[in-house]
Amino acid sequence: MKKNKSLFDKMVHVIVYWGKEIETFFFLATIICAICFPFVKVNYDLSKYLPHFAQTKQALDVMEDEFGYPGMARIMVKDVSLQEAKKIRQQISDLDGVDLVIGPDLTTDVYMGASFVNQGITDMMSVDAFSMEDYYHDGYALMDVIFENGDDSPLTREGVDAIYRIVGKDRGYFAGSAVSSKEREESITKEITMAIGMALVIIWLILTLTTTSWMEPFLFISVMIVAIILNMGSNLMFGTISFFTFSTAAILQLAVSMDYSIFLLHTFTAIKNTGVEIHDAMELAVKESCSSILASGATTIVGFIVIAFMRFTIGRDVGFVLTKGIICSLATVLFLMPTLILHFNDKIEKTAHKPFLPSFDRFAKLMNRIRKPVFVIAIFLAVPCYFGQNMNVFYYGDDAIGAGPGTRVYEDTRAINEEFGKSNMIIGIVPNGDLVKERQLTEALEDLDFVNNAMSMAGTVPKGIPESFLPDKVREQLRSERYARLLISLNTVQESRYAFDCSQKLEQVVREYYPEDAYVIGMTPTTIDIRDILTDDYNKVSLLSLAGVALVVFATFQSVLVPILVIIPIEVAIYLNMTLPYVMGDSMVYIGYIIVSCLQLGATIDYSILMTNNYLGFRKTMSNTDSAMAAISKSTLSILTSGGILTVVGYLLYFTSSIQAISQVGRLVGRGAVLSMVLVLSLLPALLSTFDKQIQKQQLRSARRKEKRRLRYGKVKIKGENDHEKV
Incomplete structure (x- = not known):
């Protein structure tokens, strides 16, 4: 009697024999996703990812309802007369999307006569409101620009472009969140395109060295490109993704999922070389490799999906997109890859060549000789590095994702700060109703030694002049029906311990006058909230990632001890990777710290699983020492291929991105891959041999x-x- 086929067997049969239909489906899906990709919006504002319970989020919602969500810029013009500076300021004030410009003015008494009414509140912020030295000296003019809409609004971006034209890029210096956001958007697409292009070339070279056919690297890369397009185009379901996700998802997906297609093809080749007909060989290859591919994908998915549990919801954004990317990669490898291998089998055979790399037997013997010193060194370093990773200097907010040294925005910001001092804009929102209290608060804020200036309607309009005397457009800039707005400039950077202390002291002063229903908004208060939430997120996410990966490994090996041994080299590599910035005196972006910790565990645990599988296989017929050497020899090529690709991708991000957060994540990924490879090839065999009984x-x-x-x-x-x- 003929044995009935299982559902899995039937599915594999369909995959192998319905090649044309599968190719057509993936072709159409790829075209649709490629068309959808340009319509996926990218968000550059970290405050959008604050949870609803965060104080800053509540404050931003109130401000957006009452006054809008303003973007900000700081403009300095050199070699300019006071008269010309006033003209430039007026031109900027007249731009669509510009709400307020604080800067130099010629009027000696702005509160007198018709000029006060005609010029409105922008002239109220002038010589008598602030010191002339704050905004003009030695041929340099400074202007603080507040836009009507947010930093990433198209109207704000058009306004920044118009300011470039008015001032002239040759004699202007441009800083602030609106300028950084615009420059960031323009640079990301160019830099990521360049990084992916370079990655494809280098990955092709790596695959050429580690495969035995000239055709195979093209096949691997083609399948991964399809998976990337499917993932990036399907992001339309989310509507908007973060700049962080947009910058890293495609290239990381390329790096961490290349193994799946390599494993399938190598399994097929080994079965085919025994003389099995190619379609039957492919069915056997899919059946044999499916569990290993899915287990490998599961560990990576666990590393990514736990990031989605962060309360700072950029984690959910990154986690969902990268998880979806792995699912797309698994689908293309298990469904599309078999049909393509069969389709191009003749060309794969015709372009076959001898292996370029020699046997790794001598390397395995070397690793065996140094296993004891490596074991001792790992034990010696593990505990200090565990504590050392938490001693880094961390950055959390917009400064952490801003342009790095050498970029125009970074250098312009430094030039403005050197000429006029630092200016960190904070916005206070307090209830209407008591003009005397509002004026007293404004004066109390100006008395703080870290405040450059503070402005409010009650504190700026001269006594005896009613606010109703002003045009509606002027009043709306600093007062709504329910709230008054205060503009406060701090003499600090946006993110530092001193800036945090100053922001908290400022908020205390506001609370003394308005204990309830008052808000303090700005990059520094937002960063404080992000810091507090992210710090709590890390403990939760790291434990979930570790537990999830351990469960997958336990399910694979049906053993309590093996998952512990498999995870130890990767965890030690993570601790080393995260401690090195402290040793080298570098700062770290906390978002990258969280994401790379989970990514490194999920993406490189496969190296440990492969090594352990090979060790247990050889252990059936060999001693523990011989099994360890044989496992190293057999595993090295696969580990070097996968780890080399991840290393290349990481360092390409590091060298090509001008955005500090992306650049630093790239370096952490690249260095983490190297450390994971080294420890899996040296420490893990020592652990397996030591605990063999x-x-x-x-x-x-x-x-x-x-x-x-x-x-x-x-x-x-x-x-x-x-x-x-x-x-």
Whole structure:
């Protein structure tokens, strides 16, 4: 009697024999996703990812309802007369989308006569409101620009472009969140395109060295490009993704999922070389490799999906997109890749060549000789590095994602700060109703030694002049029906311990006058909230990532000890990777710290699983020492291929991105891949060999449990068959 095929067998048969239909489906899906990709919006504002319970988020919602969500810029013009500076300021004030310009003015008494009414509140912020030295000296003029809409609004971006034209880029210096956001958007697409292009070339070279056919690298890369397009185009379901996700998702997906297609092709080639017909060989290859590919994908998915549990919801953005990317990669490898291999099998065979890399037997012997020193060094470093990673200097907010040294925005910001001092704009929102209290608060804020100036309607309009005397457009800039707005300039950077202390002291002063229903908004208060939330997020996410990966490994090996041994080299590599910035005196972006910790665990744990599988396989016929050497020899090529690709991708991001957060994540990914490879090839075999007796006992117990389940299942099945016969 012919044995009935299982659902899985039927599915594999369809994959192998319905090649044209599958190719057509993926072709159409790729075209659709490529068309959708340009319509996916990218967000550059970290405050959008604050949870609703965060104080800054509540404050931003109130401000957006009452006054809008303003972008900000700081403009300095050199070699300019006071008269010309006033003209430039007026031109900027007249631009669509510009709400307020604070800067130099010629009027000696702005509160007198018709000029006050005609020029409005922008002239109220002038010589008598602030010191002339604050905004003009030695041929340099400074202007603080507040836009009507947010930094990433198209109207704000048009306003920044118009300011470039009015001032002239040759004699102007441009800083502030609106300028940074615009420059960031323009640079990201160019830099990521360049990084992916370079990555494809270098990955092709790596694959050429580690494969045995000139055609294979093109096949691998083509499948991954399809998976990337499917993932990036399908992001339209989210509407908007973060700049962080947009910058890293495609290139990281390329790096971490290349293994799946390599494993499938190598399995197929090995089966085909035994003389099996190619379609039958492919069916066997898919069946044999499917569990390993899915297990590998599961560990990576766990590393990514736990990021989505962050309360700072940029984690959800990154986690969902990268998880979807792995699912797309698994789908293309398990469904599209078999049809393409069969389609191009003749060309793969015709372009076959001898291996370029020699055997790794001598390398395995070297690793075996140094296993004891490596074991001791790892134990010596693990504990200090565990604590050392938390001693880094971390950055959390907009400064962390801003342009790095050498970029125009960075250098312009430094030039403005050197000429006029730092200006960190904070916005206070307080309830209407008590003009005396509002004026007193304004004066109290100006008395703070870290405040450059503070402005409010009650504190600026001269006594005796009613606010109703002013045009509606002027009043709306600093007062709504329910709230008054205060503009406060701090003499600090946006993010530092001193800036945090100053922001908190400022908020205390505001609370003294308005204990309830008052808000303080700005980059520094936002960064404080991000810091507090991210710090709590890390502990939760790291534990979830570790537990999730451990469960996947446990399910793979059916052992309690093996998951611990498999994870130890990767965790030590993570601790080393995150401690090195502290040792080298570098600062770290905390978002990158969280994401790379999870990514490194999820993406490189496969190296440990591969090594352990090979060790256990050889252990059936060899001693523990010989098994360790044989496992190293067999695993090295695959680990170097996968780890080399991840290293290249990471360092390409590091060298090509001008955005500090992206650049630093790239370096952490690249360095983490190198450390993981080194420790898996050296420390893990030492651990497996050292704990061999305990491993063998657990493997024996696991085998016995499997046999009992098989016998129990077999009895049930036989009984059912007998009952059927009786009927």
